[in-house]
Amino acid sequence: xxxxxxxxxxxxxxxxxxxxxxxxxxxxxxxxxxxxxxxxxxxxxxxxxxxxxxxxxxxxxxxxxxxxxxxxxxxxxxxxxxxxxxxxxxxxxxxxxxxxxxxxxxxxxxxxxxxxxxxxxxxxxxxxxxxxxxxxxxxxxxxxxxxxxxxxxxxxxxxxxxxxxxxxxxxxxxxxxxxxxxxxxxxxxxxxxxxxxxxxxxxxxxxxxxxxxxxxx
Amino acid sequence: xxxxxxxxxxxxxxxxxxxxxxxxxxxxxxxxxxxxxxxxxxxxxxxxxxxxxxxxxxxxxxxxxxxxxxxxxxxxxxxxxxxxxxxxxxxxxxxxxxxxxxxxxxxxxxxxxxxxxxxxxxxxxxxxxxxxxxxxxxxxxxxxxxxxxxxxxxxxxxxxxxxxxxxxxxxxxxxxxxxxxxxxxxxxxxxxxxxxxxxxxxxxxxxxxxxxxxxxxxxxxxxxxxxxxxxxxxxxxxxxxxxxxxxxxxxxxxxxxxxxxxxxxx
Numbered sequence: 001x002x003x004x005x006x007x008x009x010x011x012x013x014x015x016x017x018x019x020x021x022x023x024x025x026x027x028x029x030x031x032x033x034x035x036x037x038x039x040x041x042x043x044x045x046x047x048x049x050x051x052x053x054x055x056x057x058x059x060x061x062x063x064x065x066x067x068x069x070x071x072x073x074x075x076x077x078x079x080x081x082x083x084x085x086x087x088x089x090x091x092x093x094x095x096x097x098x099x100x101x102x103x104x105x106x107x108x109x110x111x112x113x114x115x116x117x118x119x120x121x122x123x124x125x126x127x128x129x130x131x132x133x134x135x136x137x138x139x140x141x142x143x144x145x146x147x148x149x150x151x152x153x154x155x156x157x158x159x160x161x162x163x164x165x166x167x168x169x170x171x172x173x174x175x176x177x178x179x180x181x182x183x184x185x186x187x188x189x190x191x192x193x194x195x196x197x198x199x200x201x202x203x204x205x206x207x208x209x210x211x212x213x214x215x216x217x
Numbered sequence: 218x219x220x221x222x223x224x225x226x227x228x229x230x231x232x233x234x235x236x237x238x239x240x241x242x243x244x245x246x247x248x249x250x251x252x253x254x255x256x257x258x259x260x261x262x263x264x265x266x267x268x269x270x271x272x273x274x275x276x277x278x279x280x281x282x283x284x285x286x287x288x289x290x291x292x293x294x295x296x297x298x299x300x301x302x303x304x305x306x307x308x309x310x311x312x313x314x315x316x317x318x319x320x321x322x323x324x325x326x327x328x329x330x331x332x333x334x335x336x337x338x339x340x341x342x343x344x345x346x347x348x349x350x351x352x353x354x355x356x357x358x359x360x361x362x363x364x365x366x367x368x369x370x371x372x373x374x375x376x377x378x379x380x381x382x383x384x385x386x387x388x389x390x391x392x393x394x395x396x397x398x399x400x401x402x403x404x405x406x407x408x409x410x411x412x413x414x415x416x417x418x419x420x421x422x423x424x425x426x427x428x429x430x431x432x433x434x435x436x437x438x439x440x441x442x443x444x445x446x447x448x449x450x451x452x453x454x455x456x457x458x459x460x461x462x463x464x465x466x467x468x469x470x471x472x473x474x475x476x477x478x479x480x481x482x483x
Contacts, residue, residue, distance in 0.1 A: 116288055117325035121339035121387065122315030131342055135329045215328040216373025 003184065006174045010188060016166040018196060020087050020159060021152040027092025028148070032099030033137075037129050039100065040107050049100065056097035062158045064090045069162050083162035091159075095152055102144035106137040109217065140217055142208020146201035153197045167192050221297065222395045222426050223262045223285065223317075228294035230255035230280055254280035255291065256450040262395060262428055267421055269437045270430045272447035273473065278430045279322070281447070282399050285428065286319050298394065315343050318388025318396035323404050324380050326372040332359060332383045333368040336390045344391060358390035359383065362416045378409030382416050395426040402433055434477060438462060446470040 039049040056064070068090050072080040079085045110133060118128030138145075157168035171189035175182045232252040254277030262268060270278050283289040285296060287303050287310050296303040298313050327335050336355035340346045346354065359365050362382040367375045375383070381401055388396050401417070402410040414436050420427065421440040431437065437444055438458045446454045446461070446469070454461075454470045462478075465471045 113321075113323065113325045114327065117321065117327065119311075120286060120288060120314060120317075120319040120321075121391070122311050122343035123339070124311045127342065131338060132327050132329075139329065214371055214373065216371070217328065 006178070006185070007188060010167060010170045010174065010185070010192065013165055013167040013170040014192065014196070016084075016164060017153065017156050017168075017192075020084070020091065020156045020164070020166065021149070021196075023088040024091035024095050024152050024156070025149055027088060028095030028099045028152075031093060031096025033103055033134065035096065035100040036103035036107060036137075037133070039104055041125060041129070053097040053100060056094045061091065061094060061155050062161060064094065065158055065161055083159070083164050087156070087159040087162055087164060091152060091155055094155070095148060098148055098151070099145070102141045102148060103137055105144070106140035107133060109140050110136045136215065136217065139208060139211040139215060142204045142211070146204035146208075149204065150197040150201045153193060157193070220263055221261050222264050222266070222299065223260075223428070224295075224297040225258060225260045225281075225285060226295040226297070228255050228258045228281065228284055228296065229253075229292045230277070230284055230289060231292055232280075253277070253450045255284060257294075258450075258452055260428075260445070260452070262426060264426055265424045266443070267425075267427045267429070267441050268443045268445060269441040270428070270445045270447050271432055271437070271473075271477075272453070276448045277450040278447050279399050282397050282428065282430055285397055286314060286317050288314075288319070311343070315339065315391060316394045318391065318393035320381070320384050320388050320396065320398040320401050322400040324372075324377070324384045326380055326383060326387070328372050331369050331371055332364065332375065332379075332386075335372070335383055336387045339387070340390055354390055355386075358386040361389065361419075362386045363412075376409060377405045378412045381405060381409075381413050385413070385416055385420075389420070389425075395428065396420070398427060398429040398431070400430050400432075402431065432477060434462075446473065448473075 035049045035052065039046045065086065068080065069083060069086045072086075114132050114136065115125075115128050118132040119125070123131065156166060159166060160169040160172060163169070167189050171185040174185035178185060232254055258281055260268075270282070272278055280289055284291045287296065291304060294304065298316060301308065301313065303310065303313050326332075327338065330338060333352070333355050336358050337351050340351035340354055341348065344351075356365065356368060359368050362385050364375075364379050364382045364386065367379050367383065372380055372383070381404075385396075385398075385401070398417070402413050405413065410433070414433060417427075417429070417436065418440060429441075441458055443455055444458050444461050445452055446465070446467070448469055454465060454467045456465075460466075461470065461474055465474055
């Protein structure tokens with residue numbers, strides 16, 4: 001097979017790489033945002049969040065993937081028998097631990113006064129968080145989220161251990177079948193990762209800066 | 218009793234010196250390390266009353282005002298809104314705060330919302346008014362404080378004086394039983410304080426019930442029914458403005474008035 005045909009096969013891995021990273025990113029928001037607020041505003045249980053963050057940030061992704069996939073499959077066949085689910089689940093929880101830290105910094109940056117003002121107009125603590133803190137926290141943390149997203153694109157390469165046919169797995173296959181050329185497949189794979197990472201990170205950063213200027217943060 | 222809009226009975230509030238709130242399991246017994254911001258303060262406000270609290274900075278005026286809104290929970294004592302005791306257990310503080318307007322020294326507008334959004338938010342989400350009605354009431358409130366032209370601008374795009382008037386509109390729009398104002402002009406440039414004072418004067422004419430922490434003496438003389446001199450966590454002396462401007466009874470108040478009047482006329 002010529003390089004072009006291999007390249008096409010490699011490109012066919014892009015939707016999978018993208019969907020794993022985007023879904024993990026969204027899971028990360030859903031997990032990280034509440035955790036950050038619990039950590040800041042619910043002092044009594046904040047140590048639990050700390051434990052969670054330490055576990056997921058302290059163990060390499062590849063180890064987590066293997067433990068969750070090969071360890072849980074015999075016990076919980078559904079949905080842990082599905083490599084795509086496990087990939088998104090593990091990377092999402094890991095990203096949640098990271099994002100929690102990003103949001104925590106943003107909550108400090110937005111400031112407690114906004115919460116006090118929210119409570120003064122009649123909101124409960126959690127409703128003030130939802131209506132007043134969350135929108136500002138997002139604007140504040142776009143730069144961090146951009147690099148978190150880039151991290152997820154890169155970390156999605158680890159899921160080759162689960163046999164999912166994304167960009168990394170396909171580069172590996174190309175290298176195995178490619179008559180001794182181990183460099184070309186990975187260089188092209190690397191270029192694809194850069195192409196996937198930067199536009200979104202760049203756009204997030206620019207949007208965030210514009211938004212921050214608008215609201216004077 | 219019921220004709221009181223708000224009443225504070227023997228309120229106490231203590232802080233650790235670092236500004237740290239006192240935890241229940243923690244005891245600050247050492248005099249060196251505690252700030253007694255509010256010590257046995259009692260106060261009654263009737264409908265239509267305008268009372269003005271003044272005194273040296275750091276004396277606990279703002280803390281007391283925040284206790285009135287339960288933004289700080291008093292260590293001891295009772296706060297009544299109408300005949301509801303806010304310091305007893307199980308009271309819905311959100312409902313109570315929705316009936317109290319609070320204006321902050323540093324304004325604290327919601328930065329991600331336009332002026333009208335700031336006013337509208339609580340109308341829609343707390344009072345649950347329908348969209349159109351909330352918008353109408355918000356715009357009316359902004360018109361009342363004469364900042365209609367800024368309605369669709371963000372807080373970062375308007376001046377401090379305009380922002381503070383939006384802050385007043387935000388407190389006003391819910392038709393609160395009382396408005397608490399914590400040094401509404403002291404964070405503003407001197408030339409912007411006038412417009413905020415004018416707004417407050419208009420509110421006073423319309424019969425709003427207000428408890429104001431302020432050092433705007435000419436304003437106080439004009440609108441306040443009662444002035445309250447507050448120092449070291451206590452109410453030192455109360456009386457009509459005429460008392461304070463002519464001959465306060467306590468030495469401490471006399472000293473303070475002399476200094477403040479000299480400063481204003483200079």
